[in-house]
Amino acid sequence: MITLVVAAGKKNEIGKDNQLLWHQPKDLKHFKEITQGHPVIMGRKTYESIGKPLPNRTNIVISRRKDWFQEGILIVGSLKEALKFAKKIDDEVFVIGGGEVFKQSLEQADKIEMTRVEVETEADVFFPEINPKVWILTQEEFIPKDEKNPLDMYFQTFERINTTL
Template structure:
């Protein structure tokens, strides 16, 4: 099962100048709970914005830079190669970004785990539009902003509709 996991604003914005747009501790905890013990697939720029391999996960980074290396990650040249390696590790694979990687994987994703942040901010990186003809929202849990989380937000689960 391929799951895309993302935090995005109301205009599908996810980043600006290779940085996340918000700091939501509750969302970071949710991300950790969802992805721990599973392979995570990301682009090189996303990895560089994180700055290190995420613990208790197999970190698979897609890069076409031949001379690039980082400790603790598996570097591959394509999404196809990343998913091939990930499937050998675990049947539950999480794609964690960035925008280009989401755009190339959404058409064969089984599930979308979306944190919808109730704001619009300046961005240069976006999540693809969710096609409601292909996905159904099966769960939504919403939270109000508080002293640690600066915005209202909702955890949503979208599942690919079954072919008839």
Template structure:
């Protein structure tokens, strides 16, 4: 099973502020949907709540410290290890979709990072962890200039763990 972190982060690794993304990139949402549909997605409680509920056509696994937390159509767990254990081991790839704390816990367990690097710096209260280029190798990059639907330039990046088959 390949564990993939998927995120959109500014050049200063900013992810969001006050439980919201700090930009609107429709093509990034389309790519996210295309990559994650049909897979298990793992997220923190605040990420779930910021999305107004579980995403369709995916198995939604939510990590929270709240022991009595429930959310319709979601599997609730209390640690990243528990979340990963809930995944069908036959599944080819699972996606970790945030937030910042979950990414920090997961980066050392991940095989791949699908990062949309948004070409700006943003004020945020949630950040993506620094990608250690000694451990990670950039294997693909696709640049998108700003246009009428996208106020910012961005680049899709695929990072793979060095010395991994993922």
């Protein structure tokens, strides 16, 4: 099972200047609950934006650089290699971004755990379009804004209904 985990605004925006676009602690908690204990695959830029390995998860980072090394993570040269390693560790594998890696992995994914943040904001990285011929929304929970989470959001689960597209 390959699951993409993403938080996107109304226009599918996910990042700007190698940063996230909002601070929603409830979403970070949700992300932790979903991914904890499983391997997580990410692009080198996302890893650098987080700045350290995510605890209690095997961090698999994709990079073409030969001279790049960081402690506490597994560095691989392609998405294919990342998936191969992750599948050896666990049946459940999470791809956690960013835009470049989501784009390449969407067609291999079985599930998308999407946090839809109710905002339209300037961005330079986007999640790809979720094709309704391929994906069906199977779960949705509304999370209203509060004093610590300034934006309304929805926790949504999409499952693949079409394996040929």
